[in-house]
Amino acid sequence: MTGNICAPAPVEIKTTLIDCPTCEKKTEFLCEYYEWYGGEITCLNCGDSWNEEGRAPRPFERGWREKSISRAKATLEREAQNEKR
Numbered sequence: 001m002t003g004n005i006c007a008p009a010p011v012e013i014k015t016t017l018i019d020c021p022t023c024e025k026k027t028e029f030l031c032e033y034y035e036w037y038g039g040e041i042t043c044l045n046c047g048d049s050w051n052e053e054g055r056a057p058r059p060f061e062r063g064w065r066e067k068s069i070s071r072a073k074a075t076l077e078r079e080a081q082n083e084k085r
């Protein structure tokens, strides 16, 4: 599956506590489930993410952890807003 510009919207978003291999402790994760290709989880502490195939590649970019964490938190906030409606 390559060249997919439009990412499908997650069908389910939630948080859960998982032992993060990077943080080496239990941390809060954002879990996003997609209809076609399973789920992706993102550690809200270090920003690493994992999918069915293992750890997602880390972007070769300064500050990607902060970006990843703020993206995950923004997703959660959006979801919380949706639930209020």
Ligand SMILES: [Zn+2]
Binding pocket: 020, 021, 022, 023, 024, 027, 043, 044, 045, 046, 047, 048
């Ligand atoms: Zn972590």
